[in-house]
Amino acid sequence: MSALETADTKQNLRRVAIDPVTRVEGHGKVTILLDDNNRVHQVRLHIVEFRGFEAFIEGRPFWEVPVVVQRLCGICPVSHHLAAVKAMDHIAGYHRLTPTAEKLRRLMHYGQILQSHAVHFFHLASPDLLLGFDSEPTRRNIVGVAAQFPEIARQGVLLRKYGQEIIRHTSGKRIHGTGAIPGGVNKTLTTAEREELRLDIDTMIGWARDAVGLVEQLHATRPDFYDVFGEFPSNMMGLAAPNGALELYDGALRARDASGAMIFDQVPCSDYDSLLQEEVKPWTYMKFPHIRSLGAEAGWYKVGPLARIQTCDFIPTPLAEEERKKFMAPGGGKPRHGTLLFHWARMIEALHAAETIRDLLDDPDIVGTDLMGEKGERHLEAVGVIEAPRGTLFHHYRVGADDLVSYCNLIVSTTNNNQAMNEAIRSVAKDHLSGHEVTEGLLNHIEVAIRAYDPCLSCATHAIGQMPLQVDLVDASGALVGRRRKNFSGDAA
Amino acid sequence: MSEILAQFMLDGHRIAFEPGQTILQAALAAGIYIPHLCAHPEFTPHGSCKLCTVMVNGRNGSACTIKAMPGQDVLSDNPDLNSRRRTLLQMLFAEGNHFCPGCEKSGNCQLQALAYDLEMFDPHFAQFFPAREADGTHPEAFLDFNRCIMCELCVRASRDVDGKNVFAIAGRGRDTHIIVNSPSGKLGDSAFSIHDKAAQVCPVGAILPKEVGFVRPIGERLYDHDTIAEVALREEAGARSGEVT
Numbered sequence: 001m002s003a004l005e006t007a008d009t010k011q012n013l014r015r016v017a018i019d020p021v022t023r024v025e026g027h028g029k030v031t032i033l034l035d036d037n038n039r040v041h042q043v044r045l046h047i048v049e050f051r052g053f054e055a056f057i058e059g060r061p062f063w064e065v066p067v068v069v070q071r072l073c074g075i076c077p078v079s080h081h082l083a084a085v086k087a088m089d090h091i092a093g094y095h096r097l098t099p100t101a102e103k104l105r106r107l108m109h110y111g112q113i114l115q116s117h118a119v120h121f122f123h124l125a126s127p128d129l130l131l132g133f134d135s136e137p138t139r140r141n142i143v144g145v146a147a148q149f150p151e152i153a154r155q156g157v158l159l160r161k162y163g164q165e166i167i168r169h170t171s172g173k174r175i176h177g178t179g180a181i182p183g184g185v186n187k188t189l190t191t192a193e194r195e196e197l198r199l200d201i202d203t204m205i206g207w208a209r210d211a212v213g214l215v216e217q218l219h220a221t222r223p224d225f226y227d228v229f230g231e232f233p234s235n236m237m238g239l240a241a242p243n244g245a246l247e248l249y250d251g252a253l254r255a256r257d258a259s260g261a262m263i264f265d266q267v268p269c270s271d272y273d274s275l276l277q278e279e280v281k282p283w284t285y286m287k288f289p290h291i292r293s294l295g296a297e298a299g300w301y302k303v304g305p306l307a308r309i310q311t312c313d314f315i316p317t318p319l320a321e322e323e324r325k326k327f328m329a330p331g332g333g334k335p336r337h338g339t340l341l342f343h344w345a346r347m348i349e350a351l352h353a354a355e356t357i358r359d360l361l362d363d364p365d366i367v368g369t370d371l372m373g374e375k376g377e378r379h380l381e382a383v384g385v386i387e388a389p390r391g392t393l394f395h396h397y398r399v400g401a402d403d404l405v406s407y408c409n410l411i412v413s414t415t416n417n418n419q420a421m422n423e424a425i426r427s428v429a430k431d432h433l434s435g436h437e438v439t440e441g442l443l444n445h446i447e448v449a450i451r452a453y454d455p456c457l458s459c460a461t462h463a464i465g466q467m468p469l470q471v472d473l474v475d476a477s478g479a480l481v482g483r484r485r486k487n488f489s490g491d492a493a
Numbered sequence: 494m495s496e497i498l499a500q501f502m503l504d505g506h507r508i509a510f511e512p513g514q515t516i517l518q519a520a521l522a523a524g525i526y527i528p529h530l531c532a533h534p535e536f537t538p539h540g541s542c543k544l545c546t547v548m549v550n551g552r553n554g555s556a557c558t559i560k561a562m563p564g565q566d567v568l569s570d571n572p573d574l575n576s577r578r579r580t581l582l583q584m585l586f587a588e589g590n591h592f593c594p595g596c597e598k599s600g601n602c603q604l605q606a607l608a609y610d611l612e613m614f615d616p617h618f619a620q621f622f623p624a625r626e627a628d629g630t631h632p633e634a635f636l637d638f639n640r641c642i643m644c645e646l647c648v649r650a651s652r653d654v655d656g657k658n659v660f661a662i663a664g665r666g667r668d669t670h671i672i673v674n675s676p677s678g679k680l681g682d683s684a685f686s687i688h689d690k691a692a693q694v695c696p697v698g699a700i701l702p703k704e705v706g707f708v709r710p711i712g713e714r715l716y717d718h719d720t721i722a723e724v725a726l727r728e729e730a731g732a733r734s735g736e737v738t
Contacts, residue, residue: 059627061635063706068595092704172711176594179710187710402629402681403703 004426007033007042018443021045021450028455030446032429040434043426045418045450047286057408062091062399065408067178069395072412073456075119077176078112078167079388079413082249083395085180086384091399093378094183100368101184106249107360108170108179109386110353113248114204115163116389117305117350120454121211122156125343128448129218134441152214155207159350162197162204166357169193184372191367201358205319208351212323215344227330229431230339230424230449233258234300235291236307237416239387242266244313246352248387255291255301256311260335263291269385272394278411286418289411300419303391304453305345310335317359320352339424342452388413390454414455424449501565510561517545517556520569521729526722527569528578528607530696531644532557534732536653542585542644544578544607579611587618588667590625590639591697597706598698600714604642606721621667628673630681633703634692641671641699651691659685671699 007013012035019029033042053072057065066085070077082105089097097105127140130149139147146153164174169189171177179185219226235258239251253275255263267275278287279296290299301307310328315321327344330336360366384395391413398407414421428449433442500509503520510519515538520527531542540558547556548568556569568574585591585604593599628636643662648671651659659680663672675683685691687702695701711717715724 061627061629061703061706063704064595064597067597067707071594177711178707181707182704186708187712400629403635404627404629 004040004043004430005422010042012036013041016438016443018446021447028450030425030450032433032446034438038433038435038437040426040429043422043429043446044283045422045425046284047418054408054410057397057405060405061403062088062397062405063182063403065397065405066180066182067176069410070176072410074175075456076112076116076389078108078171079386079393080395081171081177082109082180083384083386083388083393084397085182086250086386087382087395087397088182088384089373090379090382091397092182093375094373095376097184097373098368098370099365100188101371101373103360103363103365104170104185104187104189104371105180107189107357107366108167109249110356110360111163111166111170113163113353113389114208114350114357115160115167116454117346117353118156118159118163120389121215121343121346121350122153122159124454125451126152126156128444128451129215129340129343133444133448134439137440137444140444155210159204159207159211162200163353166197169197183375186371188369188371189367194361194367197357198361201354201361205351205354205358208347208354209319209323212344212347212351215347216326219340219344223330226340227336227338230428230452231337232420232423232427233337234302234420234423235263235294236311236335237291237301237303237392238308238311239269239385239392240265240312241316245316246308246312246314246349248308248349248353250386253385253392254311256335258335258337260310260333263294269394270383272383272385272411273396276411278415284418286415287411288418289416290419301416302420302453303413303416304342304389305349306336306342307391308387309345309348315348315352317352317355319355320348323348323351339427339449339452342454346454390414390456391416412456414453417453417455421450421453421455424452497563499561500563501561501567503567504570508561514561515557516547516549516559516561516565516567518729519561520556521726522733524726525569526725527556528575528611528721529557529725530603530607530642531646533646533694534729536646536649536694539645539649542642543581546574546577548574575611579613580617582608582611582613583615583617585642586613586616587620588623589641590622596640596698597701598640600711600717601709602698602716603696603721606716606724609716610721625670628680629703630677630679631683631685631687631703632681633687634680634685635701635703636673636680637699637701638671639699640697642697643669643671644696646694646696647671647691647700650694651685651689654690655686657684657689657691659683659689659691 013033016032016034017029021028021030028045028047031044032040034040053069057069066081066088069084070081072080123142126145131140131144142153167177168174171179172187179187235255237255239247240254241247241251253267253269254265257263275292276289277292278289280287290296291301309324315324327348381398386393393413394411396409397405400406425446428445432445436442500507503525508519508523517527517529517532527545529545531539532545538557540555543555545556546553549559549565593605599605625638645662648660648662651657659674660671661674662669664670672678673680673683692700
């Protein structure tokens with residue numbers, strides 16, 4: 001854990017705040033304490049909103065939860081929908097889904113992985129990567145990308161649209177549908193819908209492959225910068241199939257340490273509580289989970305694409321596995337930890353999602369009509385875990401004899417990455433900010449590190465070019481000595 | 494002496510009626526929809542929700558309780574009356590806890606469908622956010638009074654059809670609420686059955702069969718393709734021909 005979490009003393013330090021952090025989902029801020037020589041003494045990512053879903057889910061009927069809880073987010077609601085319904089399957093007494101139901105849920109999930117990864121890379125991250133971290137801020141957005149790289153922007157928009165169409169066909173709506181219900185799904189995929197989706201899948205696989213190539217080329221231009229920006233060693237966690245394959249919908253928990261050695265493997269998701277512990281810190285609403293046996297100092301970890309593709313043994317689709325091997329090669333058998341490598345890993349996963357979608361569409365079960373499993377013994381407690389686009393997502397519920405939820409615990413992907421994101425911005429602040437005069441471009445380096453994690457701080461909107469940003473320079477006595485501001489229309493002031 | 498025709502005027506249309514019919518019944522029989530919530534073709538008119546308020550010869554009244562008579566000049570579908578109906582709906586939404594995005598009745602709910610039909614875009618009034626508990630004690634039915642609009646259809650059905658008197662109105666003014674007739678006040682201790690008529694008449698999501706939830710997919714729900722007017726006219730025709738609706 002970095003020494004930059006808490007300064008030895010706050011005397012004679014000035015505070016710089018990035019509030020809010022932009023081009024992320026939700027609302028967060030970064031505070032940096034600097035001395036007179038601009039040396040960094042403290043860096044923190046604060047999550048300043050409180051949602052309270054765990055509390056108001058209590059008292060609601062269990063079959064309602066998968067639909068209600070997905071309102072946590074407008075970007076990856078499918079993850080919450082499916083994690084909740086996986087738990088509710090067991091609560092309701094359905095311990096095995098029909099092949100059609102499971103494959104339709106998987107199709108929905110991989111559609112979401114594709115659309116979410118596309119929206120993050122092309123809409124949120126590509127302005128930094130393609131236009132430059134310190135390029136003109138008013139043009140550093142998807143509109144600016146569209147002006148300079150129209151074909152890349154078009155492919156990004158259409159990849160996302162394709163993923164959204166899969167979600168619509170499997171859940172009834174592009175956002176906040178109702179497809180998965182305890183015991184199965186409520187909707188078939190018609191042959192006509194399958195053929196409609198099949199028409200474009202090869203194009204999508206091609207574009208996803210091009211996107212991997214784009215990130216790879218970017219890293220090749222300056223590996224000394226892109227590969228080590230925001231680099232820090234950490235444990236990594238994700239779901240894996242029994243044979244070690246990357247698994248995004250189901251599977252068991254697996255973690256490796258920074259050198260790639262296995263910490264645990266094939267731990268049932270229902271045991272997450274004995275495996276992980278959450279720590280509370282007074283300066284943020286987001287908790288800090290860590291592996292219980294390793295303690296808070298050494299047990300924190302990262303999740304999400306970069307962790308997943310290095311925690312698994314292989315990706316079970318050929319093109320993505322080929323790209324994973326190319327990605328791993330420079331590490332010489334050891335994991336790679338540069339923060340910007342998240343983008344590369346994310347596009348490899350997007351390619352895997354597109355390949356999996358093709359395979360699912362080719363499967364005869366996908367147009368089956370047997371949607372509900374056989375009901376067995378009910379349970380009063382269950383855990384549902386899924387690999388959301390941003391990382392491992394835990395839903396844990398207890399239900400009373402009256403079928404109403406009595407307990408709810410959610411550990412969302414971004415919470416799992418809390419310590420890692422803090423470490424990333426401390427690394428960047430130390431390497432790029434310390435000792436320099438603070439400029440908008442340098443502060444954007446901090447945001448670039450946060451964005452790489454694709455954090456979902458809530459389901460707040462992220463309108464293009466309309467994010468307000470204000471950075472205040474305050475001296476040690478608290479007096480304002482300088483201010484840089486961007487207003488709602490994106491104009492610098 | 495000329496015969497008096499059993500007809501009245503509704504928004505300029507001549508409507509024939511059968512003696513004893515209310516304005517609402519005659520209008521629906523003639524294929525003209527008047528917005529309503531507490532009226533149900535199988536139950537005695539109640540006149541409490543006031544959504545069916547029309548102007549009869551210059552005076553306001555409930556179309557579900559006023560008998561149709563010759564010489565009536567009735568106004569219903571005009572901007573002024575629809576604006577008042579919208580206000581009534583806004584009051585209903587503000588008074589209860591109606592969270593359509595997470596409600597399993599969404600797409601099958603008369604209150605929601607009517608709000609869409611009357612173009613209610615916001616609740617306008619400050620939300621009451623009343624503290625109301627959900628009751629899951631019955632093995633087959635779930636009660637959620639957060640969504641109750643006090644139409645009393647369950648009260649009437651339990652009393653008049655089921656002969657059980659499971660539900661009743663209690664309290665006064667803004668504290669008016671539905672109570673359950675059982676020693677504990679819980680549905681699980683009452684004589685209620687999922688097969689009762691009272692289990693099938695709730696126009697909103699206050700009385701629901703358990704574990705059915707979102708089983709009907711988006712695109713196949715009652716109001717996904719048909720307006721509330723089309724559904725109401727179909728149900729009225731079914732009730733008159735003796736079909737089960």
